Structures are given as structure tokens and as C-alpha cells.
Amino acid sequence: MRRAAIYCRISQDREGAGLGVARQEADCRALIGRKGWVMVDVYPDNDVSAYSGAPRPAWKRLLADIEDGTIDAIACWHVDRLTRSPRELENVIDLADRRGVELATVTGEIDLATPTGRLIARMLGAAARHEAEHKAERQKRQRRQSAEAGKVSGGGTRPYGYAEDRITVIDEEAEVICEAARRVLAGESLSSVCREFRKRDIMTSTRGHWVPTTLRRLLASARISGRREHTPHSASESTRPLLGVIVADAVWPAIISATDSDRLRTLLSDPARDFRAQAATGRTYLLSGILRCGRCGWRMNGRPRSGVPRYVCPNVPGTASCGGVATNAARTDEHVRDMVLTALDSPELAKRVRHQAGDDDGLAEDVRADEEQLEELAQAWAAREISRKEWMAARAPIDARLEKSRAQLARMSRASPLLGFIGTAEEMVNRWEAMNVSQQRAIISATVRTVVVGVANPRKRWDPDRFTFDWIA
Ligand SMILES: [Zn+2]
Structure with missing residues (x-):
């Protein structure tokens, strides 16, 4: 009597047929019964792609047991469950030959001992x-086509802000998106927004907590502005680029405006912003990184002494930092705040901010057109319509123009938090106190580049003249 093994494998290519491991196994058990064999063991493997090189531990174990002579028959659902490539099949045929192993499949008899069966x-x-x-x-072609038609792409979890049909807007979530967009455009950090969402128990569409990377993806996606974006597919999800090419207006409604979306996309893809570093530190010192040591020029950090928060030149070993300058954090924060708010109350600054943060004059539109042109050039090169040299020559002026427009957009984004602030002198201090550190930092960074802290005068307890402001002109 033959000692039979059941081999089953779950993979994506048969997912639609509902062919789970349990179903394969049940069918194989019945088959073994009909053949009059004895079932010895089940060897289940789980891999996603039919022809990927992923290891199959159960398969290896099965081959070893056949070599050892403990198995002399295999039952499986279909030949395509057993092997993933012609080479693997040849191995099985060879093994069947040498060891006299019999193969039976649910979908039909295959006698590997005969030339016809093989x-x-x-x-x-x-x-x-x-x-x-x-x-x-x-699938690749369909994705591209449906992207160009502005259609809904299926699969995965539902996008935040939209119901399962991916078209109906969920009002409550749309409000969260609008709030997050407004706050990030106002210069607040992603981690600060996430922290606050956590406090309010605002969850993602998979009932998880908001983290900066998730929020970044959401806000950078063209979807929330009612536009369809095509992201060329890569092997792994985790390396998916943040921005794809916007290819069409979508069939679903927008939650934020196209202009806001373009600004967010520029802001959030800016390599100068290191989101991970921001997320990790969760800054509590308002001015760390903005203050500079007046003796050596090093960035000053927040560090308490005897429980009193201070900013100090850090004296990092092996660097030029001197460690010779320190200032009381609370009083410095207050002083810098007063200077910044006073500056914001001046008509000249108000005018400049309005100019910088104002209408973008179709700048975002230009950026998008240039990005599309670059994509077209890349495709022309890939299709061998132009040479690599021609490609490079054609993209140089577009790259230069893009860089300029992006820089301009970034400047506007930096200036925008100030818009709601100008010309409201008496209200300012109250509103300032209601802000969190991240929001306050956004206001300061939009106004001053650095503040240099001079060496303390030993005869003065508090000396505002120690601080030199480098205003953003
Ligand atoms: Zn120093």
C-alpha cells in the first residue's frame, strides 16, 4: 500500500477561485481514499506568487522524505500547485523515476511513469x-488604464475619508483631513498633529493610531483632492514612491482643493524636511536649533540644569562647539516671542507675507505640467523613441524650471502660517499661548532664520541685548 503525502500550496494566482489550503487538503484526502493509499502527512506551503523564488519549506521537507523513502505517493490539487517552474517539474519527474513515486491530482490522472503522463x-x-x-x-495594463480613466482602484483597505465604495465621502473623516491639511500647511509638524489626534482618539481607516508616515501618505495623496494619481508599480509596497503622476480628474469628489493638495505634495516631498527625525524627538524646547552660540556659532540645544530649563552650546567632543554660552529657556522663549510678534505687527512684514503666501499664480499647475513632461520623456526613452543623450538634453531645462518653481512653492508654504497672524497685535499673545510648541516654532521659523546668543555679561541678570535676530527678509 502506498504511503501518500498531500501537498498543498496557497498562492495569489488562484485566490479568485477560492482555493484555500483547507479546500485543497479536503479534495486530496478524498482522492487518497479513492486510490486506496494511506495518508501519512500534509505538506502545506504559503506563497503569494506562482513563480516567485520564495522558499517553500514544506516542499523541501516533502522532497527530503521522498529521498528517505518514507513517502512514495503525492496527492495534490493540480500540477500548478506542485511546481512553480518547468525546472521544478523536471525534478519531480526525475524523483518519480528514481524512487517510483506516484502522483495523483484532483483535476485529473497524471502518470509520471509514462511518457504521455510526463x-x-x-x-x-x-x-x-x-x-x-x-x-x-x-493587471499592470489595467491599473494604468483605469488610472487614466480616473476610476477607482480596488484592493487593500479603504482610503481614509471615503466609504467602502471609495467614492462616498465620510463627512466626519473629511473634516479630519481638512483639519490636518490646514495645520500642516500652517507649518505644524506631522508628529505634532498625530499626537493631538491620538489624544482625541481619532483613528485611521484600519482603526489604528495616526503616525507621521501614515498621515504624510494621506496628505500627499492626490486622491483627497479628487484627482487620480498613477504610481508605477514596484515590487514591494514599502518602496512605493510618495508621489505618482496625476493623470486625470477622478470619479470621486474632492475633500481638499487642488491648490492645497499641490502645496501639501510639495511640502511633504521636500527632502529638506526630515520627518523621521522630527517624529523621534518630539521637541519640547521651542528654540532648539534656532538659537546659535555667539562664541562658536554652534546650534544651541535645550538642557536643564538643577531642574531649570536652559539653552546651551552643547560642547560636543571632537567638534568646534565651545560649551561656553547658556541662557535661561523660559525668559529666552518669552523674549523671542515678543520680538517675533512685534515684527509681525509691522506693515512692511505684513505686506511681504501677503505677497509670499498669496496667490500662487498657477505655479502648482506649472509644476504638474513639468512633472508630466518629464514622465513622458522617460516613457519615450523606455520605448526607445529617443536616445539617452536626447533624453538628458531634453530634461535639463525642465529640471531647472521645476527646481525654481518648487523652491518658490516651498517659500510660499513656509510663509502661509503667518497669514492669519498679521495685523492683530493685541490678540497675538493670547493666540500664541493657545498654540502648541510645534505651531509656535512654525511661526518663528517663518520669521527668523537664526537668533545668535552672545556671551553673558556677568553683571547683568537678564540682558536682551545678547540676542541678535537674523530676520527673513
Ligand atoms: Zn559655543
Whole structure:
């Protein structure tokens, strides 16, 4: 009596057929019963792609047991469950030959001991492989086509802000998106917004907590502005680029305006902003990194002494930092706040801010047009319509123009937190106190580049003349 193994494998290419491991196993058990074999063990593997190189531990164990002579029959659902490539199939045929192993499949008899049986197995294997490859190709094409038609893309979890149909707006979540967009555009850090959302128990669409990377993806996605974005597919989800190419107006409604979306996309893809570092520190010192040591020019950090918060030149070993300057944090914060708010009350600054943060004169539109042109050039090169040299020559002026527009957009984004602030002198201090550190920092960074702290005068307890402001002109 033959000692049979059941081999089953779950993979994406048969997912649509609902062919889970349990179903495969049940069918194989029945088959073994019909054949009059004895079931020894089940060897289940789980891999996603039919022809990926992912290891199959159960498969390896099965081959080893056949070599050891403890197994002399295999039952599986279909040849395409057993092997993933012609080479693997040849190994099985070879093994069947040497060890006299019999193979039975639920979908039809295959006798690997005869030339006809082997031919059928090879043909079935080749057909399955072709189907899997063809399907991958077809899916890629469909994704691109449906992107261009502005259609809904399926799969995965529902996008935040929209219901399961991916079209109906969920009002409550749309409000959260608008709030987050407004605050990030006003210069607040992603981690600060996330922290505050956590306090209010605002959850993601998968009932998780908001973290900066998730919020960044949401706000940078063209989807929330009712536009369809095509992101060229890469092997792994985690390396998916933040921004794709906006290819069409979508069939679903917008939650934020296209202008705000373009600003967010520029702001959030700015490599100068290190989101991970921001997320990690969760700054509590208002002016760390903004203050400079008056003796050595080093960035001053917040550091308490005897429980009193101070900013100090850090005296980092092996660097030029001197460690010779320190200032009381509370009084310095207050002084810098007063200077900044006073400056904001001046008509000249008001005028400049209005100019900088005002209408973008179609700048975002220009950026998008340039990005699309770059994409077209890349495609022309990929399709061998132009040479690499031609490609490079054509993209140089576009790159230069893009860089300029992006810098301009970034300047505008930096200035925008000030818009709501100008010309309201008496209200300012109250509103300032209601802000969190991140929001306050955004206001300061939009007004001053650095504040240099001079060496303390030993005869004065508090000396405002120690501070030199480098205003953003
Ligand atoms: Zn120093």
C-alpha cells in the first residue's frame, strides 16, 4: 500500500477561485481514499506568487522524505500547485523515476511513469506558468488604464475619508483631513498633529493610531483632492514612491482643493524636511536649533540644569562647539516671542507675507505640467523613441524650471502660517499661548532664520541685548 503525502500550496494566482489550503487538503484526502493509499502527512506551503523564488519549506521537507523513502505517493490539487517552474517539474519527474513515486491530482490522472503522463504534466505546468505571467502583465495594463480613466482602484483597505465604495465621502473623516491639511500647511509638524489626534482618539481607516508616515501618505495623496494619481508599480509596497503622476480628474469628489493638495505634495516631498527625525524627538524646547552660540556659532540645544530649563552650546567632543554660552529657556522663549510678534505687527512684514503666501499664480499647475513632461520623456526613452543623450538634453531645462518653481512653492508654504497672524497685535499673545510648541516654532521659523546668543555679561541678570535676530527678509 502506498504511503501518500498531500501537498498543498496557497498562492495569489488562484485566490479568485477560492482555493484555500483547507479546500485543497479536503479534495486530496478524498482522492487518497479513492486510490486506496494511506495518508501519512500534509505538506502545506504559503506563497503569494506562482513563480516567485520564495522558499517553500514544506516542499523541501516533502522532497527530503521522498529521498528517505518514507513517502512514495503525492496527492495534490493540480500540477500548478506542485511546481512553480518547468525546472521544478523536471525534478519531480526525475524523483518519480528514481524512487517510483506516484502522483495523483484532483483535476485529473497524471502518470509520471509514462511518457504521455510526463508530457501532460509538462504542458499543464507550462500553461499555468504562462497564465500567471500573462495575468501579471494584464493587471499592470489595467491599473494604468483605469488610472487614466480616473476610476477607482480596488484592493487593500479603504482610503481614509471615503466609504467602502471609495467614492462616498465620510463627512466626519473629511473634516479630519481638512483639519490636518490646514495645520500642516500652517507649518505644524506631522508628529505634532498625530499626537493631538491620538489624544482625541481619532483613528485611521484600519482603526489604528495616526503616525507621521501614515498621515504624510494621506496628505500627499492626490486622491483627497479628487484627482487620480498613477504610481508605477514596484515590487514591494514599502518602496512605493510618495508621489505618482496625476493623470486625470477622478470619479470621486474632492475633500481638499487642488491648490492645497499641490502645496501639501510639495511640502511633504521636500527632502529638506526630515520627518523621521522630527517624529523621534518630539521637541519640547521651542528654540532648539534656532538659537546659535555667539562664541562658536554652534546650534544651541535645550538642557536643564538643577531642574531649570536652559539653552546651551552643547560642547560636543571632537567638534568646534565651545560649551561656553547658556541662557535661561523660559525668559529666552518669552523674549523671542515678543520680538517675533512685534515684527509681525509691522506693515512692511505684513505686506511681504501677503505677497509670499498669496496667490500662487498657477505655479502648482506649472509644476504638474513639468512633472508630466518629464514622465513622458522617460516613457519615450523606455520605448526607445529617443536616445539617452536626447533624453538628458531634453530634461535639463525642465529640471531647472521645476527646481525654481518648487523652491518658490516651498517659500510660499513656509510663509502661509503667518497669514492669519498679521495685523492683530493685541490678540497675538493670547493666540500664541493657545498654540502648541510645534505651531509656535512654525511661526518663528517663518520669521527668523537664526537668533545668535552672545556671551553673558556677568553683571547683568537678564540682558536682551545678547540676542541678535537674523530676520527673513
Ligand atoms: Zn559655543
